[in-house]
Amino acid sequence: MEKLSNIGLQKEDSKQVADKLNELLANYHLYYQNLRGFHWNIKGVYFFQLHEKYEELYNTALTRIDAIAERILTVGQQPLHTFSEYLRVSGIQEASNLSDGKETVSVTHQNLSTLLELEREILRLAAETGDEGTVSLISEDINENEKTLWMLRAFLS
Template sequence: MEKLTNIGLQKEDSLQIAEKLNELLANYHLYYQNLRGFHWNIKGIHFFQLHAKFEELYTVSLTKIDAIAERILTIGQQPLHTFSDYVRVSSIKEAGNLSGDKETISVTHENLSTLLDLEREILKLAADTGDEGTVSLISEDINENEKTLWMLNAFLS
C-alpha cells in the first residue's frame, strides 16, 4: 500500500492534519455565521463602524473557509461540507439574538481566540510532519487573526 499522498506527504500525517483542518473549517463556519448575524443586527452608537467591520471580517472569513477546504482536498482528504457537521464538530457555538456593541465584540473576540488556539495546534502538527503548505496557510492566518484580536482588545478596553 502506498504511504504517500499524491503530493508526497505521508498519508497518515495527512489524515491527522485534515482532521484538525476540518475542525478549523467547522469553527470558521460558525465564526462566519456569527459575524453575519452581528452585521445584520448590530444597534447603537457604534452601528456604522461595527456594521462595516463585521462585513469586513465575514468577507475575509469566507475566503479563509475556501482556502482551508481546498487545502484539505490538496492533501488528499475530504472537507466537511454540511452545516450539521459544522455544528457537531465546532467548539464555537451559535450566537443568536445579539445586537449590542460590547456583547458582539466580546463574542467575536472569544471566537477568534478559539480559532487562534486551534491554528497554533495545527501549525505545530504541520511543522512536525513537514507539511509546508499547511504551515504557510496557517501561519499567514495566525498573523492576521492576532492583529484582529489586538484591535478587538483595543475596542473592549
C-alpha cells in the same frame, strides 16, 4: 499500499492534519455565521463602525473557509460540508439575537481566540509532519487573526 500522498506527504500524517483542518473549517463556519448575524443586527452608537467591520471580517472569513477546504482536498482528504457536521465539530457556538456593540465584539473576540488556539495546534502538527503548505496557510492566518484580536481588545478596553 502506498504510504505517500499525491503531493509526497505521509498519508497518515496528512489525515491527522486534515482532521484538524476540518475542525478549523467547522469553527470558521460558525465564526462566519455569527459575524453575518452581528452585521445584520447591530444597533446603537457603534452601528456604523461595527456594521462595516463585521462585513470586512465575514468576507475575510469566507475567503479563509475556501482556502482551508481546498487545503484539505490538496492533502487528499474530504472537507466537511454540512452544517450538522459543523455544529457537531465546532467549539464555537451559535450566537443568537445579539445586537449590542460591546457584546458582539466580546463574542467575536472569544470566537477568534478559539480559532487562533486551533490554528496554533495545526501549525505545530503540520510542522512536525513536514507539511509546509499547511504551515504557510496557517502562519499567514495566525498573523492576521492576532492583529484582529489586538484591535478587538483595544475596542473592549
